[in-house]
Amino acid sequence: xxxxxxxxxxxxxxxxxxxxxxxxxxALWQQSADVLSVGFxxxxxxxxxxxxxxxxxxxxxxxxxxxxxxxxxxxxxxCALYLSESLPADSRRAQWLGxxxxxxxxxxxxxxxxxxxxxxxxxxxxxxxxxxxxLALSLMVLPLMIRSAEQAMxxxxxxxxxxxxxxxxxxxxxxxxxxxxxxxxxxxxxIILSAGRALAETAVLLFTAGYVLRRPDSLFDSGRTLSVHIxxxxxxxxxxxxxxxxxxxxxxALLVLLNLLVRRVLRQxxxxxxx
Amino acid sequence: MITTSSLPLSDRLLGLALRLCGLLAAxxxxxxxxxxxxxxxxxxxxxxxxxxQSTWQPGQxxxxxxxxxxxxxxVSVLALVLAAPVAVLLAAWLRYFAPxxxxxxxxxxELMAGIPSVVYGLWGMLVLVPWINQWVPPGASWxxxxxxxxxxxxxxxxxxxxxALGQLPLRxxxxxxxxxxxxxxxxxxxxLPRAAPGIVGGVVLQFGxxxxxxxxxxxxxxxxxxxxxxVFAPVRTLTANIALxxxxxxxxxxxxxxxxxxxxxxxxxxxxxASWRLRGVSHG
Numbered sequence: 001x002x003x004x005x006x007x008x009x010x011x012x013x014x015x016x017x018x019x020x021x022x023x024x025x026x027a028l029w030q031q032s033a034d035v036l037s038v039g040f041x042x043x044x045x046x047x048x049x050x051x052x053x054x055x056x057x058x059x060x061x062x063x064x065x066x067x068x069x070x071x072x073x074x075x076x077x078x079c080a081l082y083l084s085e086s087l088p089a090d091s092r093r094a095q096w097l098g099x100x101x102x103x104x105x106x107x108x109x110x111x112x113x114x115x116x117x118x119x120x121x122x123x124x125x126x127x128x129x130x131x132x133x134x135l136a137l138s139l140m141v142l143p144l145m146i147r148s149a150e151q152a153m154x155x156x157x158x159x160x161x162x163x164x165x166x167x168x169x170x171x172x173x174x175x176x177x178x179x180x181x182x183x184x185x186x187x188x189x190x191i192i193l194s195a196g197r198a199l200a201e202t203a204v205l206l207f208t209a210g211y212v213l214r215r216p217d218s219l220f221d222s223g224r225t226l227s228v229h230i231x232x233x234x235x236x237x238x239x240x241x242x243x244x245x246x247x248x249x250x251x252x253a254l255l256v257l258l259n260l261l262v263r264r265v266l267r268q269x270x271x272x273x274x275x
Numbered sequence: 276m277i278t279t280s281s282l283p284l285s286d287r288l289l290g291l292a293l294r295l296c297g298l299l300a301a302x303x304x305x306x307x308x309x310x311x312x313x314x315x316x317x318x319x320x321x322x323x324x325x326x327x328q329s330t331w332q333p334g335q336x337x338x339x340x341x342x343x344x345x346x347x348x349x350v351s352v353l354a355l356v357l358a359a360p361v362a363v364l365l366a367a368w369l370r371y372f373a374p375x376x377x378x379x380x381x382x383x384x385e386l387m388a389g390i391p392s393v394v395y396g397l398w399g400m401l402v403l404v405p406w407i408n409q410w411v412p413p414g415a416s417w418x419x420x421x422x423x424x425x426x427x428x429x430x431x432x433x434x435x436x437x438x439a440l441g442q443l444p445l446r447x448x449x450x451x452x453x454x455x456x457x458x459x460x461x462x463x464x465x466x467l468p469r470a471a472p473g474i475v476g477g478v479v480l481q482f483g484x485x486x487x488x489x490x491x492x493x494x495x496x497x498x499x500x501x502x503x504x505x506v507f508a509p510v511r512t513l514t515a516n517i518a519l520x521x522x523x524x525x526x527x528x529x530x531x532x533x534x535x536x537x538x539x540x541x542x543x544x545x546x547x548x549a550s551w552r553l554r555g556v557s558h559g
Contacts, residue, residue, distance in 0.1 A: 108487025
C-alpha cells in the first residue's frame with residue numbers, strides 16, 4: 001500500500017518540476033513566434049532593441065566568449081596539470097588548492113562583476129569593454145574548467161604512468177604526447193561546459209562589458225551579450241518582451257546544442273582520441 | 276616531483292609554468308577578497324554599524340541594509356523549503372521506484388541546470404508574476420522570487436542527492452530486500468538517513484547559490500526596499516540592489532555596494548565550509 005502511494009507521489013513530484021518547464025518553453029515560444037526568423041539573426045537591433053534582430057549582439061557575444069576561453073582554457077589546463085601531475089591527491093597543498101577552487105566556484109557571480117569592474121575596468125584602465133567582461137568571465141568559469149580537466153587527467157590509467165616511468169619519458173613528452181591526447185575528450189567536455197556557463201552569465205557582465213548595442217569596433221569597445229540583452233529588453237525597454245523572448249530562445253537553443261555536443265564527446269571511447 | 280635539477284630544461288619550465296597556474300587560481304580568490312576589502316574597509320570602520328539599520332537612503336547618507344539582508348534570506352529560505360523536499364524525494368523515487376525513468380529525467384534535469392538565470396527570470400515575468408497578480412497584486416513579490424529560485428535549485432539539488440544515494444553500499448538495499456522491508460520503510464529508515472550528510476551538505480551549497488543569485492530575483496521580486504509583511508509583498512535582495520544601483524552609484528554609495536558584496540562572499544564562504552563539514556571533506 002505504502003509503496004503504491006509512493007509510486008503516485010513520485011509522479012506528482014515529477015509533474016511539479018516538469019510542468020513549469022513546459023510552461024516556460026510554451027511561454028517563450030508564444031511570445032517570440034512573430035519575431036523569430038532567420039532575419040532576426042542577421043539584422044542589427046534598432047530603437048533600443050524594439051526592432052531589428054540580434055546580429056550585433058551575436059558578434060559581441062562571440063568575442064567575449066572567445067576571449068574568455070582564450071584565457072580560461074590555458075590557465076585551467078595548467079592548473080589541472082599541476083593538481084593531477086605535480087601533487088599527490090592527498091597532499092596538503094592539493095587539498096588546499098581544491099578548497100580554493102570550491103570557494104571560487106561558490107562566489108556569487110555579481111561579486112565577480114564587482115571585482116571585474118574595480119580591477120579590470122578601473123585599476124587596469126580597460127573601462128567598460130569586451131576585454132574587461134571577458135577577463136572577469138574567465139575568472140568565473142576557471143574553477144569549472146580546472147575541475148573537469150583535472151578529472152579527465154586523473155582518469156588516465158595508472159598503467160600508462162608506470163610505463164612512462166619504466167621508459168624514463170620526460171615530463172613534457174608525457175604531457176604532450178600521452179596525457180593530453182588521452183584526456184582530450186574530458187578536456188573538450190570541460191571547455192564546452194565552460195562555454196555554456198559563460199554564455200549563460202549575465203550579472204558578471206552588467207558593469208564590466210557594459211550595455212552598448214551597436215557592433216563593437218575593437219576589444220576596448222563596450223559590447224552587449226545575448227543574456228544582458230534579454231535582461232535589458234525585459235526590464236528596461238517597454239515593448240521589448242517579444243524580442244527578449246526571441247533572444248532567450250536563441251540562447252537556450254545554443255546551450256542545448258552545447259549540451260548535445262557534450263553527450264557526443266562523452267560517448268566517444270578513449271582510444272579513438274589517441275589516433 | 277618535477278623539481279630535481281637533473282631534469283631537462285623543458286621539464287623544469289613545465290614545472291614552473293604549472294606552479295604559476297596553481298598560484299594564479301589562489302591569487303584570484305585572494306585578489307577578489309583584497310579588492311573588496313580595500314574598497315569597503317574605510318567605510319566599514321567609519322560607518323560599519325550603520326549598515327544594520329533599516330533605512331536605505333543613499334542620497335541622505337543612510338546605508339541601512341537590514342531589509343535587503345532580510346530580503347535575501349527570506350527569498351532563499353522559502354525557495355529552499357519549496358525545492359529541497361521535492362528534489363530529495365524525487366531523486367530517491369527515481370533511484371528506487373522508477374529506475375527506468377532515472378536516466379532520461381536526469382538528462383532533462385541537467386539541461387534545466389544549464390538554462391541561464393535571465394531566462395528563468397524572463398519566464399517569471401511572463402508567466403508567474405501575472406499569475407500571482409491575479410490572486411494578490413502586485414505579483415512581483417517574495418513568493419515569485421522564491422518560486423523561480425526553487426525551480427532553479429531543484430535540478431542541482433536533485434543531482435547532488437542522486438550522487439549521495441549512489442554512494443551508499445548496495446548491501447543496504449540487499450539486506451532490506453532479504454528482510455522483506457517495504458521500499459518506503461527502507462528509504463525512510465535506512466537509505467535516506469545514511470545519505471543524509473551528503474544530501475544536507477549539497478542542499479546547504481544550494482542555499483549559498485540561492486543567496487548569490489542575481490538576475491532571476493532581480494526580475495521578479497519587485498525590488499522595493501522594505502520589510503515584507505507577507506509573501507505577496509515586493510522585496511529587494513542584496514544582489515539585486517548591487518545590480519540596480521551600481522550603474523549610477525558614486526562615492527560612499529558605491530562603497531556601500533562593495534560592502535554588500537563583501538557580506539555576500541562572507542556568507543557564501545561560511546555556507547561552503549558548513550557544507551564541507553557535513554560532507555566530511557577536508558581541505559587542509
